[in-house]
Amino acid sequence: MTLKDPIRSPIPFSRGNVRPLLNEIIHALDRLLDDDEPTVIDLASLPFAPGELEELEQTLGTGELTAELDALGKSFIRETEYPGVWWVEHHNTGGEVVGRYIEITRSPEILMSQDADVGAGRARLRDSFENSGPELNKEAGK
Amino acid sequence: MKTIPTLGDILQAQGVSRRGFMKYCAATASLLALPPAMVPRIAQALEQARRPSVIWLSFQECTGCTESLTRSSSPTLEGLIFDSISLDYHHTLQAASGDAAEAARHAAMEENMGQYLVLVDGSIPMGNPGFSTIAGISNYDMLMETVEGAAAVVAIGSCAAFGGIPGANPNPTGAVSVQDLVKDKPVVNVPGCPPIPMVITAVLAQFLTFGQLPELDIHGRPVAFFGQTIHDRCYRRPFYEQGKFAETFDDEGARKGWCLFKLGCKGPITYNACATVKWNAGTSFPIESGHPCLGCSEPGFWDKGGFYAPLSTGNFGSGGKLAGAAVAGVALGAAAAVAGRRRQAKYTKEA
Amino acid sequence: MDLLDFARGPALQVAAYILVAGVLWRLVGILMLKEKPEFSEPRKPGGFMAALKVIYTRSFTAAPFKRATLYPKMLAYVLHIGFFAVIFLFVPHIVFFEGFLGFDWPGLPNNVIYLSGVAAVVAGLALLVRRLTDPVLRLISNFDDYFSWFVTILPILTGLIMPVRMGVRYETLLAIHILSVAVLMIWLPFGKLGHTFLVFVTRGTTGMVFERRGAKT
Numbered sequence: 090m091t092l093k094d095p096i097r098s099p100i101p102f103s104r105g106n107v108r109p110l111l112n113e114i115i116h117a118l119d120r121l122l123d124d125d126e127p128t129v130i131d132l133a134s135l136p137f138a139p140g141e142l143e144e145l146e147q148t149l150g151t152g153e154l155t156a157e158l159d160a161l162g163k164s165f166i167r168e169t170e171y172p173g174v175w176w177v178e179h180h181n182t183g184g185e186v187v188g189r190y191i192e193i194t195r196s197p198e199i200l201m202s203q204d205a206d207v208g209a210g211r212a213r214l215r216d217s218f219e220n221s222g223p224e225l226n227k228e229a230g231k
Numbered sequence: 232m233k234t235i236p237t238l239g240d241i242l243q244a245q246g247v248s249r250r251g252f253m254k255y256c257a258a259t260a261s262l263l264a265l266p267p268a269m270v271p272r273i274a275q276a277l278e279q280a281r282r283p284s285v286i287w288l289s290f291q292e293c294t295g296c297t298e299s300l301t302r303s304s305s306p307t308l309e310g311l312i313f314d315s316i317s318l319d320y321h322h323t324l325q326a327a328s329g330d331a332a333e334a335a336r337h338a339a340m341e342e343n344m345g346q347y348l349v350l351v352d353g354s355i356p357m358g359n360p361g362f363s364t365i366a367g368i369s370n371y372d373m374l375m376e377t378v379e380g381a382a383a384v385v386a387i388g389s390c391a392a393f394g395g396i397p398g399a400n401p402n403p404t405g406a407v408s409v410q411d412l413v414k415d416k417p418v419v420n421v422p423g424c425p426p427i428p429m430v431i432t433a434v435l436a437q438f439l440t441f442g443q444l445p446e447l448d449i450h451g452r453p454v455a456f457f458g459q460t461i462h463d464r465c466y467r468r469p470f471y472e473q474g475k476f477a478e479t480f481d482d483e484g485a486r487k488g489w490c491l492f493k494l495g496c497k498g499p500i501t502y503n504a505c506a507t508v509k510w511n512a513g514t515s516f517p518i519e520s521g522h523p524c525l526g527c528s529e530p531g532f533w534d535k536g537g538f539y540a541p542l543s544t545g546n547f548g549s550g551g552k553l554a555g556a557a558v559a560g561v562a563l564g565a566a567a568a569v570a571g572r573r574r575q576a577k578y579t580k581e582a
Numbered sequence: 583m584d585l586l587d588f589a590r591g592p593a594l595q596v597a598a599y600i601l602v603a604g605v606l607w608r609l610v611g612i613l614m615l616k617e618k619p620e621f622s623e624p625r626k627p628g629g630f631m632a633a634l635k636v637i638y639t640r641s642f643t644a645a646p647f648k649r650a651t652l653y654p655k656m657l658a659y660v661l662h663i664g665f666f667a668v669i670f671l672f673v674p675h676i677v678f679f680e681g682f683l684g685f686d687w688p689g690l691p692n693n694v695i696y697l698s699g700v701a702a703v704v705a706g707l708a709l710l711v712r713r714l715t716d717p718v719l720r721l722i723s724n725f726d727d728y729f730s731w732f733v734t735i736l737p738i739l740t741g742l743i744m745p746v747r748m749g750v751r752y753e754t755l756l757a758i759h760i761l762s763v764a765v766l767m768i769w770l771p772f773g774k775l776g777h778t779f780l781v782f783v784t785r786g787t788t789g790m791v792f793e794r795r796g797a798k799t
Contacts, residue, residue, distance in 0.1 A: 129267035129268070130267075131260075131261055131266070131267050133261045133508070133513070134261075134264060134507070135507075136464050136466060136506055136507045137466075138466040139466075139515070139519060158250060158254075160247070160248050160250045160251035160254055161247060161251040161254055161255060162254075164254060179254050179257060179258060181258075185512050186512055186513070187254075187258040187261070188254070188257050188258045188261045190257070190267065198253070199250055199253050199254070199257075203248070203249035203250060203253070204249070205248075205249040206248050206249045206250065449751075460752055462752070471692070472691065472692045472693065473691050473692070474673050474688075474689050474690060474691045474692065476673060492673070492674065492677070493673075493677055499752055499753075499756070500586065500752060500753040500756065530584070531584075531587070534587075535587070536590065536591075540681075541674070541677040541678075541681070542674070542756075543674040543675065543677050543678045544590075544677060544678055544680075544681035545590055545594040545595075545598075545678060545681060545682075545760075552595075552599065553598060553599065553602060555599075556598070556599035556600075556602045556603045557602050557603070557606055559603045560602055560603035560604065560605065560606025560607045560610070561606050561607075561610050563603065563606075563607040563610075563611070564606055564607040564608065564609060564610025564611040564614065565610055565611075565614060567607065567610075567611035568610060568611050568612075568613075568614030568615055569614075571611065571614075571615050572614075572615060572616050575615065575616050576616075
């Protein structure tokens with residue numbers, strides 16, 4: 090599930106960026122397995138030639154798990170064909186890409202429920218629970 | 232001075248989740264060309280950052296820089312305005328006009344004395360103040376008055392940074408740049424015609440996140456985006472090294488995407504982020520689209536001898552002057568020969 | 583006007599005027615001199631063909647001197663061929679010539695050119711060392727010898743530094759490179775570098791005279 094760029098460059102041209110990147114991912118997987126150390130690669134910082142980003146995406150493919158996040162616009166987080174290698178794409182409310190990363194990790198941080206959000210949600214649930222209590226009692230006591 | 236809410240306060244008040252905030256921080260890190268490992272630090276800084284007041288002054292400009300900024304995707308300009316900065320004055324984007332607008336500007340200056348950012352696009356005419364005025368105030372007066380209480384000034388676009396097209400030969404309005412006039416405040420130049428939108432917002436994001444201005448090069452440009460030449464990051468560089476060049480705009484070489492040096496590309500002497508960051512959310516940049524780099528982020532790029540004149544051509548002056556030099560040479564030679572002949576005759580006679 | 587604008591503009595312009603004027607001055611000054619009258623009978627026709635012949639044959643050392651001159655000759659060939667390759671077969675330079683000639687020609691890949699440049703500089707340094715250490719050469723060398731060496735090697739050296747940068751901004755290196763070429767252009771007509779255009783005149787003259795007199799050419 091990816092948002093394709095609407096305008097395609099007509100000249101696909103390999104500048105050889107994909108292979109070294111794959112090598113880097115392999116080494117990152119080593120670090121993940123040996124030291125439990127995650128790695129994040131910011132794809133925006135790399136000078137891809139036209140067609141190379143698509144080539145990378147196709148090479149990594151799609152695996153078992155896909156998630157869609159809706160916060161300040163959509164984000165697409167999916168595990169690639171290679172477990173531990175995640176493709177994370179952030180979009181803003183206008184549908185434009187604001188970040189593209191490859192995360193080599195057991196699970197991208199953003200998938201986890203965050204403490205602040207859990208705390209806020211708990212407060213909301215408690216409020217809703219407490220507020221609905223007397224009404225229920227009223228109903229029961231009818 | 233009124234208390235300014237932190238960005239954390241604002242986002243929380245707007246119901247933005249922690250995940251949303253994390254996305255925002257990741258996007259900001261990407262924007263500032265910082266490694267992903269810096270994201271936690273950015274998150275910490277942003278939570279405590281206060282929303283700065285921003286006054287945007289437009290002088291002799293084509294509004295292209297504002298147009299570029301409204302195409303910025305990360306963060307969106309609307310998001311930028313409402314979430315991160317308080318854009319208190321901007322001709323094109325503000326609802327107010329006339330006296331009301333000027334009053335808003337003065338109010339923002341007074342309330343945020345010493346803390347607001349001044350953004351400038353367009354050059355300032357010094358030839359005659361009447362060349363460009365706003366509400367009857369000359370550009371020069373408005374600039375000097377507004378920067379008095381500013382924390383920093385950002386010159387956006389090549390006109391504000393270096394004089395731009397109004398400043399090009401013969402410069403009929405006496406156009407000068409912001410840094411020519413503002414000497415006692417930090418000035419950051421974000422040149423380009425227009426600048427890459429992301430770069431504009433990155434400078435603002437840097438100020439917002441870390442409360443300081445980015446590291447600058449000798450022309451006052453953020454090194455993060457203007458530290459490398461286009462040539463050094465261009466994906467067509469292998470063709471340059473192999474000697475494969477496009478000769479005309481639609482020949483075989485051009486269609487194969489070969490180097491555009493012979494068509495006048497100024498990539499080797501142009502410092503900008505076009506080759507990596509690109510335009511339209513990373514879609515393409517001029518060279519990728521088949522046009523040589525104009526060098527638009529460099530001072531005086533309009534007067535560098537022509538967009539389609541290759542960088543290694545000389546300017547030998549008119550043929551007439553060279554012919555004149557030739558004639559002078561021949562004359563000197565003839566004179567020397569005459570003297571030489573006289574000497575020869577003398578020696579032959581003596582012998 | 584910054585350094586690069588100055589280098590590409592006024593500096594090159596003035597250098598071009600001086601080069602053209604200087605070359606013509608020397609050429610016309612020499613060619614217009616009176617020919618020494620030949621009173622002997624011509625053994626062979628001589629003439630223009632003899633001139634051309636000797637321009638070619640003088641490229642090869644006469645047998646008795648071959649051994650002694652082998653080392654400097656090899657170095658000189660490396661220097662000249664490397665220098666010509668760098669000037670005339672590097673595409674950005676070809677573009678430079680196209681600017682005023684109106685036509686271009688194919689070039690070589692950049693790494694080949696770079697190698698030629700390095701070889702030329704190394705040969706040049708070896709020749710300088712020879713000039714400084716050989717007692718005879720040291721005795722007879724003058725300002726012209728050393729300065730001509732300097733203005734020849736400097737453009738190649740500055741050109742080689744450009745892709746490497748060494749911490750200097752590219753446009754500054756480019757400006758310095760162009761200025762060094764301007765200096766070469768200005769000095770060329772006046773010192774021993776004048777051999778660039780005079781070698782044909784001198785060899786040709788020798789050829790015409792010697793051939794006419796029946797000497798070995």
